[in-house]
Amino acid sequence: MKKLINQPDNVVDEMIEGYAAAYPGYVKVLPSNNRAVVRSFEVRPGKVGIVIGGGSGHEPTFMGLIGKGMVDGVPVGNIFAAPPPNPILEVTKAVNTGGGVLYMYGNYMGDCMNFDMAAELAAMEGIRVETVRVTDDVASAPEPADRRGIAGGFFVYKTAGAAAERGYSLDEVVRVARKANDAVRTMGVALSPCYIPQTGKPSFVLGEDEMEIGLGIHGEPGVERGKIRTADETVDVLLDRILSDLPLARGDRVAVLVNGLGSTTLMEMYIMFRRVKAHLDELGVNIHRSYVGSYVTSMEMGGCSLSLMKLDDELAEMIDAPADTPTFVQA
Amino acid sequence: MKKLINQPDNVVDEMIEGYAAAYPGYVKVLPSNNRAVVRSFEVRPGKVGIVIGGGSGHEPTFMGLIGKGMVDGVPVGNIFAAPPPNPILEVTKAVNTGGGVLYMYGNYMGDCMNFDMAAELAAMEGIRVETVRVTDDVASAPEPADRRGIAGGFFVYKTAGAAAERGYSLDEVVRVARKANDAVRTMGVALSPCYIPQTGKPSFVLGEDEMEIGLGIHGEPGVERGKIRTADETVDVLLDRILSDLPLARGDRVAVLVNGLGSTTLMEMYIMFRRVKAHLDELGVNIHRSYVGSYVTSMEMGGCSLSLMKLDDELAEMIDAPADTPTFVQA
Numbered sequence: 110m111k112k113l114i115n116q117p118d119n120v121v122d123e124m125i126e127g128y129a130a131a132y133p134g135y136v137k138v139l140p141s142n143n144r145a146v147v148r149s150f151e152v153r154p155g156k157v158g159i160v161i162g163g164g165s166g167h168e169p170t171f172m173g174l175i176g177k178g179m180v181d182g183v184p185v186g187n188i189f190a191a192p193p194p195n196p197i198l199e200v201t202k203a204v205n206t207g208g209g210v211l212y213m214y215g216n217y218m219g220d221c222m223n224f225d226m227a228a229e230l231a232a233m234e235g236i237r238v239e240t241v242r243v244t245d246d247v248a249s250a251p252e253p254a255d256r257r258g259i260a261g262g263f264f265v266y267k268t269a270g271a272a273a274e275r276g277y278s279l280d281e282v283v284r285v286a287r288k289a290n291d292a293v294r295t296m297g298v299a300l301s302p303c304y305i306p307q308t309g310k311p312s313f314v315l316g317e318d319e320m321e322i323g324l325g326i327h328g329e330p331g332v333e334r335g336k337i338r339t340a341d342e343t344v345d346v347l348l349d350r351i352l353s354d355l356p357l358a359r360g361d362r363v364a365v366l367v368n369g370l371g372s373t374t375l376m377e378m379y380i381m382f383r384r385v386k387a388h389l390d391e392l393g394v395n396i397h398r399s400y401v402g403s404y405v406t407s408m409e410m411g412g413c414s415l416s417l418m419k420l421d422d423e424l425a426e427m428i429d430a431p432a433d434t435p436t437f438v439q440a
Numbered sequence: 441m442k443k444l445i446n447q448p449d450n451v452v453d454e455m456i457e458g459y460a461a462a463y464p465g466y467v468k469v470l471p472s473n474n475r476a477v478v479r480s481f482e483v484r485p486g487k488v489g490i491v492i493g494g495g496s497g498h499e500p501t502f503m504g505l506i507g508k509g510m511v512d513g514v515p516v517g518n519i520f521a522a523p524p525p526n527p528i529l530e531v532t533k534a535v536n537t538g539g540g541v542l543y544m545y546g547n548y549m550g551d552c553m554n555f556d557m558a559a560e561l562a563a564m565e566g567i568r569v570e571t572v573r574v575t576d577d578v579a580s581a582p583e584p585a586d587r588r589g590i591a592g593g594f595f596v597y598k599t600a601g602a603a604a605e606r607g608y609s610l611d612e613v614v615r616v617a618r619k620a621n622d623a624v625r626t627m628g629v630a631l632s633p634c635y636i637p638q639t640g641k642p643s644f645v646l647g648e649d650e651m652e653i654g655l656g657i658h659g660e661p662g663v664e665r666g667k668i669r670t671a672d673e674t675v676d677v678l679l680d681r682i683l684s685d686l687p688l689a690r691g692d693r694v695a696v697l698v699n700g701l702g703s704t705t706l707m708e709m710y711i712m713f714r715r716v717k718a719h720l721d722e723l724g725v726n727i728h729r730s731y732v733g734s735y736v737t738s739m740e741m742g743g744c745s746l747s748l749m750k751l752d753d754e755l756a757e758m759i760d761a762p763a764d765t766p767t768f769v770q771a
Contacts, residue, residue: 111632111649111668112631112705112708113704113709113711113743114708114711115672120711123711124707124711127710127713127732130713130730131698131717166707168706169706298444300443300444320442337442339446343444365462367462374499375455375499375767376451376496378444378458379455379458379459380444381444382458382461382462383455384458399461399462399463401462403734408707409705411442
C-alpha cells in the first residue's frame with residue numbers, strides 16, 4: 110500500500126489544513142477545535158444551520174460539501190470513526206444564527222451516540238437541534254429505520270441544504286430532509302478494498318475474480334459474494350434490489366447517482382449509467398437529473414453504488430437548486 | 441485487474457453513450473460519428489468554437505469539459521490513442537458558427553498528426569482552424585516546445601474557453617491560449633499503474649516501495665525513480681523542478697492544480713496542497729485560485745501532479761470566469 114502522506118497519525122489533521130488552505134473563500138477551521146470545519150462566509154441571520162459529519166475517508170463527503178445551498182459546518186472524525194461530541198458542539202455553536210440547527214449523518218452507532226450527546230449539550234446552551242439520520246443502504250437491514258447511510262446521503266444533504274437556503278424553518282427543513290431520506294435507496298458493489306494509513310491493512314479481502322454486492326463503505330459485510338459480473342449484469346442486480354424496495358411506476362421521476370467508491374474510473378461509472386438509463390427507459394421512469402462521479406468514497410476502495418431518489422415537485426425543486434461548495438457546484 | 445465493464449472492446453463507445461445519456465442538457469453524440477461529442481446547447485453565432493481532444497482514459501478530460509465557458513466539442517480516441525481525423529473534422533463542422541475553431545490538445549505525435557490533418561480538411565471546407573498544443577510537462581523535455589501536455593492543459597482549456605465565451609476573435613483566443621500555455625508548468629509523480637481493459641496489462645511496473653517522478657500519463661518514462669517519499673518531500677521535489685523552469689518572485693500570483701491521476705484520494709491531494717501552500721507562502725507567492733481533484737487521469741493510475749500557472753490580470757480574469765460543464769462547474 111503506497112500513499113502520498115506524511116506521518117500516518119497526522120493524515121486527518123493535515124488533510125483538514127490543506128483543504129482549508131485551498132478554499133479560504135468557503136471554509137475555515139475553528140480556532141477552538143481543529144476538527145471543526147465551518148463556512149467562512151456569512152449567511153442570512155436565522156437561516157437553519159446544516160451540519161453533517163462522520164468519519165474521514167469518505168472525501169469529498171463530508172467537509173467538501175460546505176458552501177452555499179448545501180452545508181454550514183462539518184465536525185471531522187478520524188478515518189471511519191465518528192467525530193467526538195466536542196467538535197460537533199463547536200460546529201453547532203458556530204453555525205447557529207438563531208434558526209436552529211439540523212444534524213444529518215449516516216445511521217451508524219458511533220455517529221448516533223456522539224451527535225445525540227452534542228445535541229443535548231447544544232440544548233443546554235439554548236440551541237435547538239433536530240436530527241435526520243440517513244438510512245439509504247438497502248443491503249444493510251430489512252427495516253428502513255435500521256439501515257446504514259451511504260452515498261444516497263448526498264441527495265438528503267442537497268435537498269435539506271436547498272430548503273435551508275430558501276429560508277424554510279427548522280421544522281420545514283426537517284420535514285423535507287425526512288421526505289428525501291424516505292425517497293432514496295442505494296445499493297453498492299465492492300471490487301477491492303481500501304487501506305487504512307495507520308495499519309496498512311486492507312478494509313476487507315476479496316478474491317482476484319470476486320465482487321461483493323452490498324458491502325458497506327467501511328467494509329461491513331454485504332449480501333452476496335461471487336464472481337465478478339459485467340457492468341450491465343451488476344447494474345441489473347443493484348437496480349432490482351432497489352426497485353423491489355422502492356417501487357416505481359411509469360411516469361415517475363427520479364434523480365440518479367452513480368457513485369464511485371474511490372479508485373473506480375469515470376469510464377466505468379458512465380458504462381454503468383448507460384445501463385441504468387436503458388433499464389429505467391424500459392420501465393418508463395424519467396431521469397430528472399443525473400450525478401456521476403466519486404461523491405462518497407472509502408478512500409481508494411474499488412466499486413461503486415447506485416442511488417435512486419424518487420422525486421415529487423418539492424424534492425425536484427430542491428435537487429435543482431444551485432449549490433456552490435469546494436467539491437460540488439451546480440449552476 | 442477488476443473493472444466494471446462489459447466487453448473490453450466496447451468500453452469507449454459505451455462510456456460515450458452513458459456520458460451523453462447522463463447529460464443531455466450539455467452534450468450530444470453526432471449522428472454522423474459516434475466518437476464526435478459536441479455541445480447540445482446553442483451559443484452566440486460567431487463564437488469561436490473550442491475543440492479539445494485526445495485519447496480516452498483521462499476522464500473527466502476531455503469530453504467532461506463540454507459546456508458553457510469551456511469547450512464546444514471533443515473527438516474521442518481509443519484508450520490512450522489519438523482520435524482519427526474524421527471525428528475531429530465532424531466535431532469541427534458541428535461547432536463552427538462562423539468565428540473559426542481552435543484546436544487544443546496535448547503535444548503527442550498522434551494527436552498532432554491527426555488534428556493537423558483534420559485542420560487541412562476543415563480548411564478545404566472553408567473553416568478557419570488554429571491550433572495551440574499544450575506543453576506543460578516539465579519532465580518530458582528540456583525545450584518547452586518539445587514537451588508533452590498533461591494536467592496543466594486544464595488551465596489552458598479553461599482560459600481559452602473563457603476568452604471565447606467573452607466574444608474574443610479567433611486570433612485573440614489563440615493569443616490568450618498561447619499565453620496560458622506559456623505560463624503553465626506541471627510535474628507529476630506516479631505510484632501505481634493503470635490497466636488497459638483490452639490487455640489486462642499494467643501501463644508500467646514499479647516496485648512496492650517505489651515512486652517515479654515525471655512519469656507520463658500514458659506511462660512514458662520519468663526522470664527519477666526511487667523509494668517512495670513523504671507527501672511533503674514529494675511536493676518539494678515537484679515544486680523545485682517547476683520553479684527552476686518558471687521563476688516566481690515575491691508578490692506573483694498563481695493558480696494551483698493538485699491533480700489526482702485516478703486512484704489517489706482527495707485526502708492525499710489535500711495533504712499535498714498543504715505543503716504547496718506552505719512552500720509558496722515562504723516565497724511570498726499568492727495563490728489566486730486552487731483546484732484540487734482528479735481533473736486529468738490515467739484511468740486508475742496512482743499518483744498525482746502539481747501544476748502552477750503564473751497569472752497576469754487577463755489570465756486571472758479568464759481563470760475566474762464562470763464555467764458550467766458536466767464535470768466542472770465554477771460559479
